[in-house]
Amino acid sequence: MPTMTLTQTLVMGLIQIVAVLVLIFVMVPLLTFAERKVIGYVQVRLGATRTAGGHRGLTGALNRGMWAMGKVPVLSILRGLPVFIADILKLILKEDIIPEKADRAVFTLAPILSVMAAFGVFSAIAFYPGVLFTFPAGFPVVGGLPFMGFISDVNVSLLYIIGLASVGVYGIVLGAWASNSKYPLLGGLRSAAQIVSYEVPLTLSLLVPVVLSGSLNFREMSLRLATGEGMSWLATFPLMAGFLIYTTCGFAETNRTPFDLPEAENELVAGFHTEYSGMKFGFFYLAEYTNMIVVSTFASGFFLGGYHFLPFGLQRFIPATVPFFGQPSLIFFFGKVFFILFTYLWVRATLPRYRYDQLMDVGWKYLIPLTLVNLFVAALIRFAY
Amino acid sequence: MFKNEEMEINLGPQHPSTHGVLRVKLRLDGETVVKCTPIIGYLHRGVEKICENKTFFQGQVWTDRMDYVAAISNNLGWAEGVEKLFGIEVPRRARYIRTMLTEMNRLASHLLWLATHALDIGAMTVFLYTFREREYLLDLFEAFCGARLTTTAFRIGGLREDLPPGFIKQAQAFQGIFLDCLEEYETLLSENRIWKKRTVGVAKISAEDCIALGVTGPVLRAAGVPYDIRKAFPSAAYAEMDFEIPTRPEADTYARYLVRLAEMRQSHRIIQQCIDGLPEGPVMAKIPKILKSEVNEVYHSIEAPKGELGYYFVGEKGGTTPYRMHVRAPSFVNMQALSKMVEGRLLADVIAAIGTLDVVLGEIDR
Amino acid sequence: MRLLKTLIPSDIAAGLALTGKYFGKVFLSANRKKVRAHLKHFTQEYPEIPVRLAPRFRGRLTLLKDEQGEIKCVCCLACEKICPTEVITIEKGKKEGRKMPFPVRYDFEMERCIFCEFCVESCGFDSIILNHQFELATYNREDFSLGMEGDGQNMFVPSPVGKYSVAED
Numbered sequence: 001m002p003t004m005t006l007t008q009t010l011v012m013g014l015i016q017i018v019a020v021l022v023l024i025f026v027m028v029p030l031l032t033f034a035e036r037k038v039i040g041y042v043q044v045r046l047g048a049t050r051t052a053g054g055h056r057g058l059t060g061a062l063n064r065g066m067w068a069m070g071k072v073p074v075l076s077i078l079r080g081l082p083v084f085i086a087d088i089l090k091l092i093l094k095e096d097i098i099p100e101k102a103d104r105a106v107f108t109l110a111p112i113l114s115v116m117a118a119f120g121v122f123s124a125i126a127f128y129p130g131v132l133f134t135f136p137a138g139f140p141v142v143g144g145l146p147f148m149g150f151i152s153d154v155n156v157s158l159l160y161i162i163g164l165a166s167v168g169v170y171g172i173v174l175g176a177w178a179s180n181s182k183y184p185l186l187g188g189l190r191s192a193a194q195i196v197s198y199e200v201p202l203t204l205s206l207l208v209p210v211v212l213s214g215s216l217n218f219r220e221m222s223l224r225l226a227t228g229e230g231m232s233w234l235a236t237f238p239l240m241a242g243f244l245i246y247t248t249c250g251f252a253e254t255n256r257t258p259f260d261l262p263e264a265e266n267e268l269v270a271g272f273h274t275e276y277s278g279m280k281f282g283f284f285y286l287a288e289y290t291n292m293i294v295v296s297t298f299a300s301g302f303f304l305g306g307y308h309f310l311p312f313g314l315q316r317f318i319p320a321t322v323p324f325f326g327q328p329s330l331i332f333f334f335g336k337v338f339f340i341l342f343t344y345l346w347v348r349a350t351l352p353r354y355r356y357d358q359l360m361d362v363g364w365k366y367l368i369p370l371t372l373v374n375l376f377v378a379a380l381i382r383f384a385y
Numbered sequence: 386m387f388k389n390e391e392m393e394i395n396l397g398p399q400h401p402s403t404h405g406v407l408r409v410k411l412r413l414d415g416e417t418v419v420k421c422t423p424i425i426g427y428l429h430r431g432v433e434k435i436c437e438n439k440t441f442f443q444g445q446v447w448t449d450r451m452d453y454v455a456a457i458s459n460n461l462g463w464a465e466g467v468e469k470l471f472g473i474e475v476p477r478r479a480r481y482i483r484t485m486l487t488e489m490n491r492l493a494s495h496l497l498w499l500a501t502h503a504l505d506i507g508a509m510t511v512f513l514y515t516f517r518e519r520e521y522l523l524d525l526f527e528a529f530c531g532a533r534l535t536t537t538a539f540r541i542g543g544l545r546e547d548l549p550p551g552f553i554k555q556a557q558a559f560q561g562i563f564l565d566c567l568e569e570y571e572t573l574l575s576e577n578r579i580w581k582k583r584t585v586g587v588a589k590i591s592a593e594d595c596i597a598l599g600v601t602g603p604v605l606r607a608a609g610v611p612y613d614i615r616k617a618f619p620s621a622a623y624a625e626m627d628f629e630i631p632t633r634p635e636a637d638t639y640a641r642y643l644v645r646l647a648e649m650r651q652s653h654r655i656i657q658q659c660i661d662g663l664p665e666g667p668v669m670a671k672i673p674k675i676l677k678s679e680v681n682e683v684y685h686s687i688e689a690p691k692g693e694l695g696y697y698f699v700g701e702k703g704g705t706t707p708y709r710m711h712v713r714a715p716s717f718v719n720m721q722a723l724s725k726m727v728e729g730r731l732l733a734d735v736i737a738a739i740g741t742l743d744v745v746l747g748e749i750d751r
Numbered sequence: 752m753r754l755l756k757t758l759i760p761s762d763i764a765a766g767l768a769l770t771g772k773y774f775g776k777v778f779l780s781a782n783r784k785k786v787r788a789h790l791k792h793f794t795q796e797y798p799e800i801p802v803r804l805a806p807r808f809r810g811r812l813t814l815l816k817d818e819q820g821e822i823k824c825v826c827c828l829a830c831e832k833i834c835p836t837e838v839i840t841i842e843k844g845k846k847e848g849r850k851m852p853f854p855v856r857y858d859f860e861m862e863r864c865i866f867c868e869f870c871v872e873s874c875g876f877d878s879i880i881l882n883h884q885f886e887l888a889t890y891n892r893e894d895f896s897l898g899m900e901g902d903g904q905n906m907f908v909p910s911p912v913g914k915y916s917v918a919e920d
Binding site (some may be wrong): 444527531549569572576593689 | 761762765766769866
């Protein structure tokens with residue numbers, strides 16, 4: 001790798017940051033569209049179909065013709081896709097109301113904090129372990145330099161990620177408190193208790209991959225855990241258990257069903273963001289969905305084999321000489337991310353919601369002992385091997 | 386610096402899960418409910434007073450709008466109450482058809498209850514699955530009387546028209562799929578650990594309390610009291626039907642869930658018996674063109690999906706309208722149990738309790 | 752045993768399997784089949800797929816005419832009397848060459864109508880019906896006051912086809 005000048009480093013970093021941001025800003029609206037569609041299909045409905053599926057406008061002529069022929073319009077799965085543009089437009093154009101009795105500064109700060117914590121995590125996530133492509137030599141400033149699949153290759157990225165992710169709770173608590181309203185207050189309290197309790201099993205379950213791989217670097221961990229390099233074949237079992245525990249805690253961390261108590265709409269109307277509107281609400285929304293993506297990337301990277309085809313360290317059974325399936329690929333990584341995101345929606349459509357005290361029970365009485373046992377097993381395997 | 390304060394919070398009248406415009410004033414200590422006061426009356430239309438100014442024939446349309454998810458049960462209560470007042474004998478075929486439609490309505494009402502109850506607790510998919518089956522029932526109502534919700538299904542002395550052609554076939558089709566559908570809901574809920582945690586032992590109320598408060602219907606039966614007006618004071622064709630009264634001893638939300646599911650199975654049985662044993666004959670008795678009452682009073686109650694639905698009529702000499710009409714609405718009476726169920730419990734249990742009581746605000750406020 | 756039951760989430764898996772089954776079913780069939788195929792068990796795409804109404808459906812009140820184009824109504828006022836919400840107002844009149852009374856005015860205040868069909872039931876001359884129109888929303892309140900005159904909607908349109916729906920008579 002050629003050494004880079006300071007300018008080149010900065011510009012390269014900027015390009016990568018923009019790329020990741022674009023990725024987030026594309027994925028989150030698509031995720032909301034997917035949520036409508038997936039939950040719709042699960043519930044024997046069709047989900048969003050009206051945008052670009054109606055009678056008027058450019059698509060209208062086509063649709064009318066198709067309906068007249070007795071057929072559902074072409075590209076019918078994608079009917080309603082433009083709804084995500086409408087979503088964004090609506091959030092941006094909507095009046096931004098700050099309640100009179102609210103604490104204005106904190107009220108404004110809270111969503112920013114949430115969204116920053118969620119975005120910051122991406123700087124340490126490796127989407128691909130190596131060079132994605134090289135800029136052509138004629139390219140200004142960064143010509144001839146490689147474009148890596150990660151923004152920064154921090155050695156203790158896991159620590160950084162866990163530390164930053166737990167800042168997100170402040171956004172929720174501060175926002176709830178600053179609204180100076182009763183329902184948000186209850187939501188904020190629930191959220192604080194929930195995130196604090198689930199942080200423990202979440203971090204403990206992430207220790208299993210750390211112990212097994214002996215690294216704290218996202219990229220290295222992911223590669224080692226997938227190929228099972230330097231690990232006993234027994235390591236598959238704690239990884240599987242860890243995956244289940246981790247996803248459960250991840251659901252709780254991101255406030256999704258069945259742990260969506262802070263915004264339990266049937267009890268607290270909208271929970272901590274009841275008083276928010278416009279793009280401030282949009283930031284909370286963005287943070288929540290970004291967090292979902294973060295949790296999915298983690299589960300994908302640590303437990304499901306990341307860039308490799310087979311999860312849980314089973315990749316060792318496919319020799320690296322096999323074309324495509326033997327090689328690390330961006331497709332596998334994102335395929336797994338999408339699968340976990342789909343699971344989020346699937347679970348949301350299926351399960352009821354826990355009660356506040358039961359949620360604490362599950363966290364402290366079941367998940368923490370389980371993670372400790374799992375960690376112990378992982379350590380034993382590591383020690384014995 | 387630290388002080389312990391109770392917080393007062395208004396649950397409703399605009400709230401996603403108070404099933405309409407119920408307002409519950411809650412005094413909370415943290416999330417624990419210290420005091421719970423239901424406040425009603427946001428949907429008051431004065432149905433009873435209006436009915437006193439309408440003829441016996443016209444009055445029925447107002448009953449549709451009380452418990453609007455079980456309009457046919459309300460129609461049955463009204464029609465039979467007036468028939469009792471005037472001593473009218475209804476033909477057997479009409480009674481069978483009435484029974485069948487009322488049981489279908491019970492299914493529709495229980496399905497809606499299951500849907501909203503599950504949605505309150507967070508299982509959102511059950512909502513649309515039950516609505517899918519409810520659609521069959523509403524189609525049947527539409528085929529029979531032309532409307533899906535505000536049915537105005539019966540007439541004093543019988544029915545306006547006989548069953549439309551194809552009705553029995555459509556009903557049989559529904560009967561065929563319904564039990565499988567019930568099993569689907571049970572797969573999603575009955576054994577689900579979260580559902581069980583949210584319902585087992587929640588919102589308990591003992592049989593003594595139920596009787597003292599006048600609570601009837603599935604809430605009472607889930608407390609172990611086998612009181613069902615279909616058996617105790619059978620009207621329509623219930624005396625000729627073979628069915629059981631499901632009861633549970635636990636008296637909690639889960640027991641009520643099981644009781645209502647079992648009731649749906651029983652209703653399914655009754656509908657099947659009505660279809661199989663549907664007698665031939667006229668559907669309308671001979672009644673005078675204008676009904677003029679004597680000085681007389683009548684109380685007639687039926688088993689509505691929510692409990693005992695009673696109609697009280699007072700007639701005056703030569704009156705074409707009731708002198709006084711009163712409705713004993715099951716939701717209204719059952720609502721009293723709410724405070725007893727939730728005080729000392731958590732906020733989330735209030736939602737579960739409102740759901741399990743199966744209240745319809747149109748009926749409470751009338 | 753209980754611990755094992757707690758640890759293995761078979762109940763949750765059963766629920767997920769059911770919803771997953773429906774997801775697959777709808778995903779594969781919802782948008783690909785012909786329109787008629789997903790009646791009943793799916794959400795219908797309403798304006799495109801017309802609603803099928805039962806023959807007894809109670810829609811908007813309509814005045815009927817006989818073969819000669821004469822209004823059938825003879826102003827017996829039965830419908831006016833029986834109407835629970837008092838939405839019908841009839842003014843009796845005479846018309847040359849007709850023995851029976853002729854309605855000079857037949858006003859129908861649709862905004863208060865509850866579509867109970869009592870009027871049709873009370874009519875001894877079969878001169879009114881409730882048609883199958885249910886898309887009755889309009890932008891002006893005046894449009895709910897129907898009468899024998901009027902350009903867009905009036906009481907004679909036998910079964911007006913709505914903006915979207917196709918009535919089956």
